[in-house]
Amino acid sequence: MTHIPPPAEELRILDGELRQLDARRALLLTRRAWLIGVLHSAPVPPPPPPRRPETTAPSVQNVLLVLGGILLTVAAIAFTLVSWGHLGITGRAVVLAAVTLAALATPVALLRRGLRSTAESVAGLGLALTVLDAYALHEAALPGANGTAYAALASAVLAGVWAAYGQGLGALLGRPERAAARLPLRLPLPAALVAVQFPLLLWAIAAGAGPHTLTGALLTTAAFDTVVALRVSVRSVRLVAAVGAYGMGGWGVLAAGRLSFEATGPSAAARAAALLAFAAVIALGTAWRAPRVDLAVGTAVTGGLLLVAGLGGILRVSLPADWTVVGYLVCAVALLTVVRGPLPEPVRLGLAWASGSVQALAVVSALPPVAVALLGPAGWAGRIWSGAPSDIRAAVTAGTPWPPDAATAPLVLAVVAGVSVWALRTTQWRPQAMTGALVLGWATALVLPATLELPYVVGLFALGLTAATAVAVAAYARRAPTAYTATALALITSVSLSFLSLTSRPATLGVLAALTALFAVAAVKVRPASVWASTSLAGATALACAAGAAAGWAPAHTALLVLVVPCGAALLAARLDEPGTTTAVEVTGSVAGLVAVGLAVTDPPLLALVLALCGVIAAGTAVRADRRSVGYAATALFVLATWVRLGSWGVGAPEAYTLPVTVPALLVGVVRRRRDPLASSWTAYGPGLAATLVPSLLTAWGDAHWLRPLLLGAAALLVTLLGARHRLRAPLLLGGAVLALDALHELAPYLVQLAGVLPRWLPPALAGLVLLAVGATYEQRIRDARRVREVLGRMY
Template sequence: MSALDARRQWLAQRHNELLAALRARRDAPPGMPLSAPVAGGGAAGASGREISTPSARTALLVVGGVLVVVAALVFTVVSWGRLGIGGRAAVLLALTACALALPRPLRRRQLTATAEASAAVGLALVLLDGYAARQAGLGGLDRVGTAGYWAVLTTLTAVGAVVYGWWQRLRLPLPVGFLMARLPGLLGTAALGGTAEDYATAMIATAAVDFAVLYALTARAAGGHTGLRDRLGGERAATTLVTAAGAVGGGWALLGGVLAAGHAVVAPSPAEVVRSWVPLGLLVLLGMALCRGFRSLPFALRSGGEGVAVLALIVAVGAGLRYATPAGWAVAGYAAPAAFIAVWAAVSCARSGRWAKTTTGGPFAPPPEAAAAVGELVAASTILLSSCVVVLPDLAQALVQPVAHGVALWGYGHPPQWSWRLATAPLVVLWLFASVLAAMAVVRTRAVGDRHTDRLANALHNTAALAAVPALLLLPVALGLPYGWVPAVAAVAAVAVAVDVVRRRGATLVPRLLALAATGALALLWSSPDRTAVLAVCGTFAASAAVLAHVLSAPTARPTERATARVAGAFSVLALGVEAVASGLTAGLPAHVTAFVVLAVAVASACAAAAWHRVPGRDQVSTAVEGTGYALAATALALTAPHPGALSLALAVTGIAGLAIALRPDRRRAALVGTALLIASSWVRLALADVSFPEAYTLPVTAAALVIGHRRRTSTPGTGSWPAYGAALGATMLPSLAAVWSDENWVRPLLLGGAALLATVVGVRTRLQAPLVVGGAVLVLVGLHELAPAVVQVLGLLPRWVPLAAAGLLLLLLGATYEKRIGEARRVRDTMRSMR
């Protein structure tokens, strides 16, 4: 054992020595040999470093450069007046020349970062030179306009920075000059007093120059020239600079396009619109050139360029059509060209093979035309969708306008006079949207070959079906036809779709179901302002839904058809319930009387569910019909709630129906619900008779529950006493026990105590836990109730501090006992741990 311990200690010491040596090698300076010792220890050195050497160097250079520029600025602004013209020029030119001349010798000594910092300081001093020269009035520069002067100065500085950086093989001056090139166009426009369109033109023109330069550089690089890569010090730096320059140029062009488009949309006159065509046209040419000229760019960027071009074109056309169309048709002027371009782009996507990849298993290489087609499709679809969003408030108001008058009719009895109107332009936009969706769905289907396996084609078909429903049904409103025609057209359309679903079982089901749901919902909503229309629509829909549920629940039906059959069956019952309510209110019946009509529909639905349950394959439809009937029964009970007499009768009818449902072998538990409803009916009747004793309400429940529990124990031998008798005994004893404590009479405690004693004895004799526990607990509490006056009297003789002290001592005793048990448990744990 001693030899093993010694070996283990030696290995641990050797492990620590090796770790120390590795840390020393890691933290040693670059020039020090690996075997040289490191002062202070490796671990301490590693933990003492918070920034790396390159980071410290960069921080020093940045701070130093900023301080130099600030010093020069202070000298120029504050201390300028102490020198003459020659001295001023000499100082600034000397500083600028030194800063711009230092990078070359610094690069020879491999101080590249310092050279970049010196070049940045020199470029900043060039701008200060220009500011100082104008402030001093050299050569009459103070008489030149401010914007024009700075436009020329920033142009020269930007060009000079790029040339200087290229000549000196520096990285920083190139992006500085590129960013500074944003200013000359804006400053020149300001000097000429330009408008918003002129600023937009200047920004887009600047971006066009940027992309032209980038195209030249990338073309040279593609031809084998390595000038840019060599000047910037590597392929990665050159790629980063080109990518960043493209992003900046694209963003600058987008800002100009947004400015031009915003002014074109709100232009107060046709002349202003024509002026906005200049920057928008320039943006169109730039986007198309970016998509078709820069073939080396990623697919998404090229598509984005074409999309921006299409957006600018649609805005230009729509802004011009705004003055050529009647009032209110401005949004259609944007939607119409967008719809045309969207369809054209969809066809182009199909022809270019962009959509053919869904049928091929190998990799897909999109042709050059695919990028333009995708960009056009996305841009046109965006404009069309935005146009629909603009007209959505008008369409939504037309869709829900009858609902408010329907609420007034059924809630207050007399709706106000109203007229249903809808402008034609929003409906035209909706028609364009639905038509484009349908056309795109057809093109996509032909491109992929099989629509059933393509999610996009399915989504387009379904969305087109949903959009076509309001577009078709709102047409009578836009044409100004009388009100009765509108819900009639909607109801006929819903029935026609239902007939089509029944007749063409093998066709695609989802789009037709969406159209059926939309037409049915609109027909129901639009019929609400007229009582006759509600009765006719609900009756027609109930019959149609019943037929649909019967046909689609056939044994040979598909899973989708079976799900539709369940929904149709439930809707049929629900429509009959609405029909019942509408009939009662139309006949002038009170709500609690109308509830019995609804209850009759619920009972009939239970009978129909029982009949359908016997038919093979229709059990799920039967369940849906039965569940909807239960909901109608609950609604009927809610309608009778304000009238206790009607509520008692409705509860009794519902309870009897529940007992009848329990006759089905698979609905035996309905007997419990039916019994509970009958008991609730008796309770309501007792409350009407001013019976206030809780036993009158609880004893029937206890009797029924005891009988059911006893039958359950005899039929199921493993059933315990708590499931069988616990709830039954508690249903009477607990409410009576609560009444005992507020009852000063001796009869109730005597009877309750006797019943509790009987339950206790029965529990002891039969060895059942529930009667023993419930009866014994109630018996003890009744005894305490009878003993309470004497206890109160005794406590009244004691000082008030005695109960508090007793309670405190009890808590202390409990705490000491708990602590003792914890100590014993710890000793047992320690003993177990010490055992081998």
């Protein structure tokens, strides 16, 4: 029997079931939301890309047609070479004519149906068959004819036939206007142009022509290709013509250049020059009609170089070997006169670049003697005053060989310098041209004395005049680049001239004196004065060293003479107003002082004197308000001088070395405290006191006698009392510490003896008593320590 609960109980049961269902549903919805989030966050792999064909239908068609044409051509060749003999003359003629005419006629029908690609393939087969026809004709009908001459005739006939075939297709199709604008077939005309490349060359070879005729054939073919490339509008034809023009023309130019280079007489050189001139006309004609500016400029440069090469070749065989570069240079300069004629701007620019290139090569050929003239004198540094040579070339080379064929190097440099100024006088490049002409003129003056083998003294005078001229140019130049270049050239010349003067004592002294005076005058007249002043002082330093060596002085005694330079530099710097020049003069003077110190380092007494004199110069400089910091250097120099003097006397006491440091340091500290009452005593007196007390204390600890510890203790006591009297922290603590350590040193032997007498239990007992006493009076000790700290804190 089914039990039915009361309504209230049943309602309670239903509510419980519904609550369970709601909780389960909420759990399931939460799980569902989490699963959706996971699916959304996970990367979804992209669908695979659709497969695309690797080639297009027209490409497949072209490949198939080309392969078909190739196979048919191979078959025709095989038939001609293998099966030809099985047929008679009539059969041969019928087969060849029928196959060739069919191959050439089929493209007409294919073009009318719009099958252009197929027509191209069949036409290619037909053109190949015409070549086989020509070969078959020679083998069958003309077996005894010269092969090269027949090939020349056949290539000319085939070129005409192919060109007529390509042009006639348009008329056959009834569209002559299309034949003129866009050829029905792209292959016949380019093929005809390829065939045109061979007739002239093959005819010349068949006729046994010489190299000049062969080169003329190449250049004539290149000229025809150039005309076609410039006048024909069909792109494929222009491309083939351009390739032919560059190929045949380049081959011809190389051959003509070799003929010009190998020519040994005016006649051969003139014929080679005619060929090069022909090539130049082709290049210049191309530049005149070129559609692009860059192509016009490039071909004009080529044409200009070919003209120079041809005319220069004639001059080369007519002049001595030394004048070869001059001959080509004259032709390059003459080319500039053509530039000023009524020519298109790209052509003028290309000819100018060609002329400039030849001039640059001429300058490069003149650089070896310039390098020898500039760097060769450095070889005298290893054999100073070994004797002056007879002429300036022997002095310049210093045993190295003079470059061959360098007789015209000065002329080349001078001509290029003059042409640079003349050609660019009205252009925006005039400043650069003036600077380049200045460098070239300087190089001319540098190499000219050695080239002429002038006497040694005359050569020195010429180089000195070159340096003076560079200084004058730097003085009167209106533009900064030219002035800076002239300054650099003057300095370079002076260095080379200084090395060149090392051959003898009089030359060295005279050159160094002249350069010193020259740069001293330049420092007054020319800007920047800092460069000239420093150079003049450097020359004076070298002159002082040379004068001392010439007088037979030892290096240490020469150092006293060198000190005149830093002394003069200090006096000069005090009178200058320009900060840059003042600094340069002082730095150069300091370097001269270091040179003097280096010379005197082998003689300690003189070294001490030199250091002291350097200190005097530094102290004099420190008198100036803006050079107070030099006083530290003066003090250091004085101290070093004192130490060197004491070392030369054999003094070993450290106080002798430290007291000269302590006394000036304490004086400086007194002055500083007077100027700045808030300055700490550690800063004012600490370094000076430590300089003597610390080394003396270290020495006293190792001294077995009683005098040094006694004197050190007395001095430390005095310093401690002074510190306490004036309430100065540094003297009080330093003096007290040294006094305590010194006393400990004196008591150490007795403490050691006492430690040996006392029982071993006594030290631990005493330590325990001390700890008890300190613990019992801990607060009193704290108050005493604070009181001591306050007292020290009130000190300076």
